[in-house]
Amino acid sequence: MKNYFIAKSRRLRSTPYTERIENQGVTAYSVYNHMLLPAAFGSLEDSYHHLKKNVQVWDVAGERQVEISGPDSAKLVQLMTCRDLSKAKVGRCYYCPIIDDKAGLINDPVVLKLSEHRWWISIADSDVILFAKGLAIGQKFNVKIFEPNVDILAVQGPKSFALMEKIFGKKITEMKFFGFDYLEFDGAKHLIARSGWSKQGGYEIYVENTKSGLSLYDKLFEEGKEFDVKPGCPNLIERIESALLSYGNDMDNNDNPLECGLDKYVNLDSEVNFLGKEKLKEVRNKGIARKLMGVIIDAKEINVTKSVELINEKNLKIGELRSGTYSPHFKKVIGIAMLNKPYFEVSQTFKISINDSVFEGKVCDLPFI
């Protein structure tokens, strides 16, 4: 596949760490929430192996925050998500599908409850702030909504625990998954969550004090030498093997959360009021017409830049591939696909055309392992 340059401009915002990662050899960018998101430091596969063994520091400032505070903040946040947040606790992160009144997915952020009347929505790639503002204005909610100056640094990989302990002390190793706390570095308190967009373990540091964040960035590389720390970024291979869904790639506004296997974050029998609730009840009653599933393809290479049709032995389209990669673990191409009813059975076979050649594939459950 031919490569193309990215045309940088102020509209594709830099992060406080952009200059550092460019000195460290970033080779490709994606754009995420109107911001540069590093996408490769040379070979994806080398980076994948490194992430699974060691520790990486990621500039994921593109995961912007929407801050919602004020007396009606809990009501507004709940209105936007099908997950019941009535028992949400301060100091915890919640993965929350955000849907519209037709139950179409708008985003799949992690919501942080900062206090009873203050929330951060740590968003995937869509302008959730505009949805929140529109709803709040329309409903005359008493809330304040803005994008705070927060740039996330992720520390990911099995050695992230040892590295973070060296800097922040024993306390950080006691943090539970999807918990967060405030820890001090260089005179500033940083919100640190045990979370991150890999399944290799680690933390996300929500940096508000940019100056302290920059010196923390440098400190992570200094203290991380003994763990072979490297700069990195969300890794396509690792995230597909781990079946971490990507909004905009695997699912979008034309899909509802039940089609995407997000059932455990859909609380239809709760008392809470959210958009799309009736629509989702209809979907549940009728059964879903499409389902997001895994696929394994007998091929050694793929570059998915748009939906690719999956065809059965009768030459019917049974679904579409939305993400894919060669997996060093499975030694085949694996991917995430939306399968049409009635073809979402495990072991359903299909054909797919990649670079003008036809390959055989098989449907499987997610996660892959």
Next chain:
Amino acid sequence: MKNYFIAKSRRLRSTPYTERIENQGVTAYSVYNHMLLPAAFGSLEDSYHHLKKNVQVWDVAGERQVEISGPDSAKLVQLMTCRDLSKAKVGRCYYCPIIDDKAGLINDPVVLKLSEHRWWISIADSDVILFAKGLAIGQKFNVKIFEPNVDILAVQGPKSFALMEKIFGKKITEMKFFGFDYLEFDGAKHLIARSGWSKQGGYEIYVENTKSGLSLYDKLFEEGKEFDVKPGCPNLIERIESALLSYGNDMDNNDNPLECGLDKYVNLDSEVNFLGKEKLKEVRNKGIARKLMGVIIDAKEINVTKSVELINEKNLKIGELRSGTYSPHFKKVIGIAMLNKPYFEVSQTFKISINDSVFEGKVCDLPFI
């Protein structure tokens, strides 16, 4: 400046024309409304000279449409913009700043009135559809809101009129600026507007029938040979010389339309109801605190990827440069900058650091000529 690749994926949507422009030599992309927007076909300066003399075909599918229809559609569209649309006519385009309740800019689209109860908002780079949905849900408006399957082809440059006449006949040359009409090609009707993001003249073809659009694309190149037609894209040099503002580059949600010189699209004394009206009246009464202006810098080269400080002789920051380019016309660097009060006087001088060297510059009015 070092170049970086763009990491393509389904999330950065391709357009129906992506394959064609890649065969025609596109070299760089930007991302616009989660879609690939071509940003260069080799040299920007060669393309600039060509655009000013001949005709180019641009894949600007990234200019997505938000369709709003239904009994409350006019009310919703008006609520979002400070421009009085009460006398808007079917068949006309309107440049409309969209602002929130704090009068912060959310987008600066062209609004097309398709019929009394059907509108297209042809958006710059932000998810206006989410703002519209949020407002409509909150206000319980009776409207339908969705992103239709529309991919714009722009035909720009002085010879665009002759080329389009060859294909669509005499009628198209009679179309007035910012008017639109439906014209047939290859069995499909296409909405064509006399508009486009250059000051060199031309049309935008709102393609709904993708198949017909693809054959129209090829036809434009076939019939355009005699006019030296080339593939192109919005050109940084031409658009800055022409002072065409770019949302996300020159202005964003922290700016209001009066600060951006959009006064003639702000109808505060009208009867219509829109968000931010009271706030803008306050701004008008107090006077603006900042102003978007032109700058001319004694330099031969610049790459603006983020705001750059402008410093006066007393070492005070007087404003920030937001876009810039070397201009073959002025033989200097020109740019668009936000100047703080009281420094927005024409001929105010400043210093600016570009690639570690300091250059002298001068503030001027927009447009430059």
